[in-house]
Amino acid sequence: MIEEKVFATPNTPTPNRPVIFNRDACIGCNMCVDVCQMDVFIPNPEKGEPPIILYPDECWYGGCCVAMCPAPGAIRLNHPLMQRVRWKRKETGEHSRV
């Protein structure tokens, strides 16, 4: 649906979304906020909600947030579109990507 309210906003940095949270799985514990080396996240003002991605451009893609997360499936690393590696199935020749 098209937004009715329009605001003047700057462009968002690239990549926009280094991780994807699953709201249903996230327990809002902020472990990822605590272990992120680059301090990409801040706690969500609403308790229990996934953190806010404040500095997506600073993500090192080290995956510590995912590795240390106590809630399975709550957070997924999302490679930037221009860095997604491809592969080919040996038997069929079918091409795939991250």
Place this chain on the structure above:
Amino acid sequence: MSQWQDYAQEGKALKWPYPVRYGEERKVHTDVLVLGGGIAGCWAAISAAREGAKVAIVEKGATIRSGSGGSGCDHWLNTPNPCSPITAEEIVEKEVVSNGGYTNGISRYIAARESYETLLELEKLGGKIRDTEDEFKGADFRDEETKFLFAYDYENKYMFRVWGTTFKVALYNECKRLGVEIYDRIMATSLLTEGSKHGTRVLGATGLHSRTGEFTIFQANATINCLSRHQRNWVFSTELVGNATFRPGTIVGNGHAMGWRAGAEFTQMEKTGGHGAGTGYSYPFYGTGNPFCTWVPCTMVDADGKEIPWVDRDGKVLKNVSGRTRPAPGQKFLGERERGYQWMAPHLPFDLGERIRKGEFRLPLYADLPSMSDHEQRAIWGLMVGEEAKTKIPLVKTYTESGFDPSKDLLQSYIMMRGDPLGDAFVGMVSPQERAGGEGGDAGGLLVDWDLSTTLEGLYCAGDALFAANYHYHAATTGRYAGRKAAWYAQKTAETEISRNQVEAEKMRIYTPLQRKDGLEWKELNAAICRIMQNYCGEPKSDELLQIGLIWLKDLEETALQRAYATNPHKLMRTLEVFDILTCSQMVIHASLARKASSQFLGFIRTDYPEMDPPAWHKWITIRLEEGNVRTAELPIDFWGELKKNYEKHCSS
């Protein structure tokens, strides 16, 4: 809503979630202060605490996973051990000869002597170093008795394959158990010195909290610099900031810059290499099909499935996979990636690029994991790629969830197509102007003696901050060594009063960007530094170019940096990082001006002194700051003297 722009879209601004305490002071007293809580830092802290010292770690990120090796480690290199005939002396000889003499004889020898006991100690702390579950029983690279797995040279067994994702948490827990005080999210900003003078004893450091903006004064009898080295001097992607470096983005040369300002002596700062890893747009490191490092000895094929041959040091084609991990006839042992003939490991042909251009192999190339034996396939994909830093989640987990199956799929290589982290350099496709400084292997760093003491009393150094240093095993062992040395020094030294003037001056320096209402943000400043370095300190160097480079860096310092502004503690930290990047860039140019000769080993091309590695310049060039003036000096290439004798004289108290 999980992104800031969701709030912006609703016309809301997000409040800063942490209490803001700009300028407020906190004081910490300790015996040993460890700057940087990565691999070297944690080992230093553990080792100093075991000697009875009160220890504090200052870490910009979060110690539990910080540093280049925090997320993992695939190989523990250069380690004489009961399964191997290789000695510490042979290992250092390999390093020295392969690097044309430009290696850190002191730290490499300490590392070779203490690496095995460090590894066993790590196991006691909970690090996994053996195939205890017998996942690789019967593998070519396994010692059945000890269950150790080895990499690269299966005959000489001196480079271990390890489960490095278990290491950092184990070290962190041991720090906690020993009562080490850990100060996370604090960026060390300056060294405190006796009488606030250059070149005097180091009395601790100052720190800025990157969430609250609070100022901490750390007073210590001994300080250890474990802050790694300079990065982002030539290459900076404003869009992929964190992913633009091989080592974590927290590493920018804070330790080098503060050491320089305090008057410490550095060497090898002129060394650079081709930048394959982190131009910002490269594919993930180890995440493309390739035959290097973690991926040895993977078979590579072209678009038609035609195999690319592996060759030995004489260019002789190796007929089977087994030959890729064994010395050639007459060769004593293999290095991990040495290009020097004596220890050169099997590799793809050096003229691969040319042969692709001529049509012998059709692009794209692929890593043929499905053709590898079960042991090799799982050792490459799962163990090496999986336990190495930045590989378990970003590669194995993410690729697997996207459907990648190492038993069925050919992972694409980007060799000759741009963006292959190691392949670009292999076929000579890296930009000559976008140099790798600290991003590369051995870089410039602090000059140390056999105590791993710097030229400033009370300041020790370990890990990648050391000159001509590299690798996880080396960071661990030198950290462990420097930790005990610093603890012994601290025990016999009295606490000295720090200078209030020095504290005030530092507070003024670091908080100034907050006082401006507008100006330039840190990213543009970093990018501007990189352009100057690319233009005037890229591959072709000359006195003229370097002098112009200094003029423009100074100009940036006096104009743009005076307009730098930050609007929260996080951005203030990033701004101060860029100040340090500028300082490190100036250090590189000063060192480059002082070396008036080209050197292949240092990636150093002087168009005004084109002769490569003339014998008269086979020496170390050192730089330091004295009362605002740059002093250069030189040291004999083997200034460390007799390795065994000197190590044994210094290794114990």
